[in-house]
Amino acid sequence: MTEDEPILVARRRFTEAGGDRALAIGLYSELIPDLTRLLGPDHRQTLTARHRLAVCVGDGGDREGAVRLLREVVPDLARVLGPDHELTLKATGHLAFNLGERGDRSAATAMFQRLIADLTRTLGPDHQQTLVTTRLLAVNVGADGDRAEAVRLLREVVADMARALGPEHEQTRRARCDLETFESSGLPGIV
Incomplete structure (x- = not known):
């Protein structure tokens, strides 16, 4: 664990618990580059943050943005964690839901x-x-x-x-x- 990792984990937990979609989107958008730099693009925390950002974007009403983000992260989750991993399956479900909500x-x-x-x-x-x-x-x-x-x-x-x-x-x-x-x-x- 790097010296910055506990701070990143705390920021992620704060973001998830906040309930303010706009704030969460902003914090995840700031957090993801830091996670990518410190832990790498394929680290589970980086992938989880990307997934959570997509969920927040969709929950905020931007279905097109959520679909775009989920279409990017689902293949990465499948490649890194496996197609049957719980997080991959959850992200796939969020993609299906947002596709339906945007009218597809x-x-x-x-x-x-x-x-x-x-x-x-x-x-x-x-x-x-x-x-x-x-x-x-x-x-x-x-x-x-x-x-x-x-x-x-x-x-x-x-x-x-x-x-x-x-x-x-x-x-x-x-x-x-x-x-x-x-x-x-x-x-x-x-x-």
Whole structure:
């Protein structure tokens, strides 16, 4: 560990805990060159900061910017950590989500489907990340106009979540809310 590394780690943690998207984007944008210089472009902390920057950009409403950043970091994560690493899979999920939110629903659907297969193989069908990704696929499919398929997928994932996570788990409640929304109006309620 270099003498500057603890400072960089502390800055990263502060950035994540802050909650202010604009501040987080600014801090990550300053932090990434420092991490790259001190730890290298392929260090896990550098890659994690790049991923978190992309997430903050997307959460701030810049879906195009998030897609651009995620398309840059996902291949690097896969190359350095492996295609089945948890961080690679999470970043791929964020890429699929942002693709859908910017309006490229068919690309998002295809990516979500591949990701669910990878998550099922690596983490299992009842892992929270697998189930949440299935929920996001369903909402994306519904937002793309296939309400019947969205309802079918959501019914399955609500039952799976209730069994695996519990009926009152936050993610189960979100999936149930999405199901109720699609059954009554067909409009997605991504939260």
